[in-house]
Amino acid sequence: MASKMQLYDPFVKNTTDTMAMMAGIKAEVLSAFGSETHEFESLGITSVIHYTGKIRGRFLLDMEPGLALAATQNITGILFNNVRDSMVLATISEMNNIISGGAISALNNVYQLGLWLSPPYVFTGHSCLIALPKMQSASVDCMTQYGRLKINVAFERGE
Amino acid sequence: MEAKHLTPFIDAAAKVLQQYTQKEVQRGSITVKNNMNVDLDITSVVSFSGGIRGNVSYSLSVDTAARLLSYVNPNCLMKPFGTAARGLWARLVEEFLQKAAQLLLENGILIIPSVPTIVTGRQMIFVISSVQTIAVRIETLYGPVEVNIGLEE
Numbered sequence: 001m002a003s004k005m006q007l008y009d010p011f012v013k014n015t016t017d018t019m020a021m022m023a024g025i026k027a028e029v030l031s032a033f034g035s036e037t038h039e040f041e042s043l044g045i046t047s048v049i050h051y052t053g054k055i056r057g058r059f060l061l062d063m064e065p066g067l068a069l070a071a072t073q074n075i076t077g078i079l080f081n082n083v084r085d086s087m088v089l090a091t092i093s094e095m096n097n098i099i100s101g102g103a104i105s106a107l108n109n110v111y112q113l114g115l116w117l118s119p120p121y122v123f124t125g126h127s128c129l130i131a132l133p134k135m136q137s138a139s140v141d142c143m144t145q146y147g148r149l150k151i152n153v154a155f156e157r158g159e
Numbered sequence: 160m161e162a163k164h165l166t167p168f169i170d171a172a173a174k175v176l177q178q179y180t181q182k183e184v185q186r187g188s189i190t191v192k193n194n195m196n197v198d199l200d201i202t203s204v205v206s207f208s209g210g211i212r213g214n215v216s217y218s219l220s221v222d223t224a225a226r227l228l229s230y231v232n233p234n235c236l237m238k239p240f241g242t243a244a245r246g247l248w249a250r251l252v253e254e255f256l257q258k259a260a261q262l263l264l265e266n267g268i269l270i271i272p273s274v275p276t277i278v279t280g281r282q283m284i285f286v287i288s289s290v291q292t293i294a295v296r297i298e299t300l301y302g303p304v305e306v307n308i309g310l311e312e
Contacts, residue, residue: 039245042280050206050273058273089286118206118273119311121214125197125283133249135274156274 004138007111008033008153010103011059012140015151018099023071025144033138036152040139042128043148044068045083047096051104053115057155058135059103061096064147065124068092071146083124093122160293160310163266165189168215168308169295171258175251176299179231187296187303195285195292195307200224201240202283203252203275207260210268213310214287215259217252223302224248230301240279249275 012029019027044065050058063071065083072080072091080088097120104115137154169186177184199218206214219227221240228244231251240248256272263270288309297304 042278046278048204048206048276050208052208052271052273056271056273058276084284086286089284090289093286093289116208118208119212119214119288119309121204121206121216121285121287121309123202123278123283123285125278125280128278128280128283131245131249131277131279132274133246133277 004155005033007107007155008138010106011099011153012151014099014102014106015061015149016142018095018102019071019144019149022095022098023074025067025071025074025146027142027144027149030141030143033140033153036137036139038133039129039131042124042130043150045089045092045122045124046128046130047092047120047122049096049100049120050118051100051115052118053108054113055115055155057153058132058137059096059100060130060137060150060152061092061099062150062152063092064149067144067147067149069146071095089122089124093120096120096122160291160308164211164263164268164310165293165308167259167262167266168255169297169306171262172217172255172304172306173297175254175258176297176304179251180227180299180301182300185298187298190294192292192294192307195287195294197283197285197305199305200281201248201277201279202285203248203277204285204287205252205256205275206273207256207270209270210263211270211310213308215256215309216285216287216307217255218305218307220302223299223304226301227299245277249277
């Protein structure tokens with residue numbers, strides 16, 4: 001069985017690659033993975049996707065509003081000024097789907113984990129606090145020219 | 160979205176809430192949403208895959224949570240939606256999904272639910288489905304619980 005770090009790495013690589021290829025935005029990884037407490041505050045817009053197979057877990061992509069707006073504008077070619085716009089939410093959700101799909105494929109190819117993705121969901125609001133009882137997670141902070149980005153990954157043993 | 164795929168998530172929550180509160184609960188009518196604006200403070204989302212794939216969320220206000228959860232476990236009275244209350248709400252939502260999975264399996268549909276994610280905040284907007292979201296309110300003696308279901312078909 002792979003170590004947790006080996007399981008986390010494809011998510012970071014796919015996030016930085018997807019951000020660069022889809023949105024033309026360079027994301028600089030600021031730190032190594034650090035353990036997260038069971039709850040943390042959203043940076044502004046958050047997308048979550050769950051996966052299940054021989055192990056199960058969750059990938060969370062969290063970013064500041066300015067970054068979400070810039071990424072959506074670069075991908076769609078349309079100017080947006082409100083992260084509550086359905087196109088902005090849909091774009092971040094789809095980015096998460098693409099990132100997770102790539103990461104899960106890589107993990108399945110190397111470790112034969114048989115992972116399947118659930119559909120992503122995305123949310124925004126004021127002072128959003130995210131709690132994931134029962135699951136240990138780890139985060140990496142990234143910086144772009146448009147704002148901060150957090151990559152949070154969690155795994156636990158499947159049934 | 161077929162009713163046989165939706166109703167287990169609503170029936171399961173109603174049955175579990177009724178069991179814990181020992182009071183009648185009432186289900187409101189089903190509404191279809193294109194945007195999922197949540198005017199309640201606490202939302203718990205669970206994803207599921209298997210025979211059907213999607214997300215389901217259960218939302219309630221801080222006041223409803225305080226009344227409902229402190230009835231179920233008086234320790235939750237000490238701090239409104241603190242760690243104990245969050246843990247209890249997560250456990251209840253897991254029970255909703257276990258029951259829903261059981262009801263779906265009786266119709267030959269196997270689902271594998273995720274661990275719930277709990278989000279608290281104000282003026283939240285969620286997109287849990289790329290198509291439509293079905294919403295139902297379950298009225299309990301302690302306040303309403305809103306169920307939103309988004310299935311990928």
